[in-house]
Amino acid sequence: MARILDGKAIAKQVKDELRQRVSQLRETGLVPKLVVVLVGDDAASASYVRSKSRAAQDVGIDAEVIQMPANIAEDELIRALERLNEDNTVHAVLVQLPLPAHLDTDRILMHVHPAKDVDGFHPVNIGRYATGTPLLWPCTTAGILEILERSEIPIAGRTAVIVGRSRIVGWPTAQLLLAHNATVIQCHRQTVNLREYTRQADILVAAAGQPSLIGPDDVKVGATVIDVGINRVGGHLVGDVDFAAVEEKAGAITPVPGGVGPLTVAMLMKNTVHLAEIHQREKEGFR
Numbered sequence: 001m002a003r004i005l006d007g008k009a010i011a012k013q014v015k016d017e018l019r020q021r022v023s024q025l026r027e028t029g030l031v032p033k034l035v036v037v038l039v040g041d042d043a044a045s046a047s048y049v050r051s052k053s054r055a056a057q058d059v060g061i062d063a064e065v066i067q068m069p070a071n072i073a074e075d076e077l078i079r080a081l082e083r084l085n086e087d088n089t090v091h092a093v094l095v096q097l098p099l100p101a102h103l104d105t106d107r108i109l110m111h112v113h114p115a116k117d118v119d120g121f122h123p124v125n126i127g128r129y130a131t132g133t134p135l136l137w138p139c140t141t142a143g144i145l146e147i148l149e150r151s152e153i154p155i156a157g158r159t160a161v162i163v164g165r166s167r168i169v170g171w172p173t174a175q176l177l178l179a180h181n182a183t184v185i186q187c188h189r190q191t192v193n194l195r196e197y198t199r200q201a202d203i204l205v206a207a208a209g210q211p212s213l214i215g216p217d218d219v220k221v222g223a224t225v226i227d228v229g230i231n232r233v234g235g236h237l238v239g240d241v242d243f244a245a246v247e248e249k250a251g252a253i254t255p256v257p258g259g260v261g262p263l264t265v266a267m268l269m270k271n272t273v274h275l276a277e278i279h280q281r282e283k284e285g286f287r
C-alpha cells in the first residue's frame with residue numbers, strides 16, 4: 001500500500017508559514033497584492049478563482065478579481081493588463097486559463113509584465129527557468145516540488161517521467177526536475193508505447209488530462225506517482241491515474257482531489273509574496 005501524499009495538509013503548512021511572513025511584511029507597510037483576471041463564465045475557472053481569493057484572504061494578501069465578458073476584444077484585455085503593469089500597488093497578475101477560443105493566449109500572456117507574472121508563463125520567465133535562473137516556477141510545478149521535498153522524496157539521480165507537455169504543468173515540471181538533477185523523460189500525445197517509459201519512472205507525473213491513463217501495469221513497484229489530472233467523470237473529480245489499483249503498487253501517491261490541486265493555490269500565494277518582496281527590495285535600492 002502506497003503512502004498517500006496529502007496535498008491539503010502540505011498546502012496548509014505552506015499557508016501557515018506564509019501568514020507569518022505576510023504579517024511581518026504588512027508591519028513594514030508592504031501589503032502584497034494579487035490581481036486575477038477572469039474572462040468569461042467557465043464554471044470551473046470561476047471556482048478556482050474563488051479558491052484563490054479565499055486563500056489570499058486567509059494569508060493576508062490583498063486580492064482583486066477583474067471579471068471580463070467572454071466576448072471581450074483582445075486589445076481591450078491587453079489594455080487592462082497594461083494598466084495593471086503600471087499600477088505600483090499591484091505586485092502579481094494572473095490571467096486565469098483557459099481563455100475563450102477567440103483570444104490568442106500567447107499574445108495575451110506576453111502583456112503581463114515579467115516582474116508581475118506570478119504564473120511564470122511569460123516568455124522571459126520561461127527563458128529564465130530554462131536557463132537556470134528562475135524568477136519563480138509556475139504554481140502547479142512549484143507545488144509538485146513542495147510535495148516531493150516536504151515528503152522527503154529524493155529527486156537527484158532518480159528517473160522522472162512526465163506525461164504531458166503543457167505550458168501550465170508538463171513542460172515546466174520537466175525543467176524543474178531536470179534542474180534538481182533527475183534524469184527526465186518527457187512523454188506526450190505522440191509518444192509510442194507510453195508504458196515502456198512510465199515503467200522506468202521512480203517519479204511519475206501524470207499531467208495529460210485523460211482519466212485512467214495510468215494503471216498498475218504502467219507503474220514500477222515503489223514509484224512515487226504524482227497525479228495532476230483534473231477530470232470530471234460522472235459528476236466526480238478524478239485524476240489521470242487509476243488511484244485504487246495504482247495505490248497497491250506505488251510507494252507514494254497523490255490523490256485527486258486533495259493532492260496537487262490545493263498546492264497550486266498555496267504556491268500562487270507564495271509566488272505573490274515572492275514578487276512583492278522583490279518589488280520592495282528594488283524600490284529600496286532606488287532610494
Ligand SMILES: Nc1nc2c(c(=O)[nH]1)N[C@@H](CN(C=O)c1ccc(C(=O)N[C@@H](CCC(=O)O)C(=O)O)cc1)CN2
Pocket residue numbers: 047048051094095096097098119139140168230237256257258259260261262263264265
Ligand atoms: N493562470 C492559470 N490558469 C490555470 C492554472 C494555473 O496554474 N494558472 N491551473 C489550472 C486550474 N487551477 C488554478 O488555476 C486549479 C486547479 C485545481 C485546483 C484544486 O484545488 N483542485 C482541487 C479540487 C477542486 C474541485 O473540487 O474542483 C483538488 O484537486 O483537490 C486549484 C486550482 C488551470 N488554469
